[in-house]
Amino acid sequence: MRYDALLWLSFGGPEGPEDVLPFLENVTRGRGVPRERLEAVAEHYHHFGGVSPINALNRAAIAAVEARLADEGLDLPVVFGNRNWDPYVEDAVAGLAASGAREVLVFPTSAFGGYSACRQYDEDIARARAACGAGAPRLVKLRQFFDHPLFVASVADAVRAAHASLGDAPGVRTVFTAHSVPEAADVASGPPDEGGRRYSRQIGEAARLVAAEIGLADYDVVWQSRSGPPRIPWLEPDIVDHIDALHDKGVPGVVVCPIGFVSDHLEVVWDLDNEAAERAAEHGMAFARSTGPDTDPRFAEMVVELIREHTDGAPARKLSDFPAAGCTVDGAPCAVACCAPQRRP
Incomplete structure (x- = not known):
């Protein structure tokens, strides 16, 4: 047509x-x-x-x-x-x-x-x-x-570049992040006959595909940019809380991939380049963020x-x-x- x-x-x-x-x-x-x-x-x-x-x-x-x-x-x-x-x-x-x-x-x-x-x-x-x-x-x-081979390849290369910026230091953890949503909204993000949760499951699948492209056996999927009343359950863990947990485990650094975002925008720049990077610095952890695929x-x-x-x-x-x-x-x-x-x- x-x-x-x-x-x-x-x-x-x-x-x-x-x-x-x-x-x-x-x-x-x-x-x-x-x-x-x-x-x-x-x-x-x-x-x-x-x-x-x-x-x-x-x-x-x-x-x-x-x-x-x-x-x-x-x-x-x-x-x-x-x-x-x-x-x-x-x-x-x-x-x-x-x-x-x-x-x-x-x-x-x-x-x-x-x-x-x-x-x-x-x-x-x-x-x-x-x-x-x-x-x-x-x-x-x-x-x-989210699972197109060109999307996956471009995100994977950006993660590789972020690791290289840290000298490919051993022990650095790869952390994929996406915009958090209320738990109820995630449940409703797919037809019931598919089990719902299409959003979080697609994020997880994209992270798996990128990790496989890089050859990563271990990685984490976390969330960012939550808002709204604290009493409403949202997808967790939050990226900053997760950096705290990694520090407690002795992880020396993190590469953060904002896989849920096509472009860098204020939520990416503020939440990751400021809040997450600052928390990593407080712990003495190496930090790098991959760029958007666009x-x-x-x-x-x-x-x-x-x-x-x-x-x-x-x-x-x-x-x-x-x-x-x-x-x-x-x-x-x-x-x-x-x-x-x-x-x-």
Whole structure:
């Protein structure tokens, strides 16, 4: 089938100090987050001049994909749209409609299932089409790619580079991390007949595949960036707590791989490069963090392969038979019981 464009759909981030609080208000809209909590989180952004690296990294990744498409003779313009900041997805879809686009592929910048990682992008698509009205193009979201060989290879090489930065010192522990979610949300992140927990199980499978690529027999999977009331159980252990536990066991250092994130953004930079790195330093432990895969040329190659699954009927390349959602169309969730939103207390 012929498609008119690719919509690059991401989370968004502030690009100046004046953007920070409006951006955080967008992220937390309808959740009843106190103003003082937003102001506390805003300080993390102001620590870096009020700029999240995510938009710039997305633009660089888009340029790499455009170059790859041109090299392969695929005439597919790439349009950038965000959930929470300019350029907004609603404006991107309106622009596509105005240009005459009728069939559009969508690449969401998340490799995994779960509400925030997958279904919320379906909601973004549905909202943008509704805002556009009757002239909205048909939007087809590409599949999850946590076990795509190019994704796994790029993450594995980044972990190798992080170990090399520590001189490949013996005893350094590899720790994979992803954004924590409430336990209830994780249970709901997969159809009940698959046992639920698609999000945490996919994270674990991706970590296993990367470890196997490197030849690691032992590694850890932990979580970061939890928020919300302490009484609500979230996925554990937290990365900082885990560094404490490793220190107690005499581990001399850690290489942390933020496998749950495609791009470095403020949660990665703050939670890992600041809080986790500082805790390791307090213990006298060596610390290194691997970079996100979106800066690797193989990431653009992978995106084009995902596109060709639709344009050319190319077979899907996967390193496992682990459950993963396929494409979704016009924002309709791929399964009624999958990745359902959770009521927030």
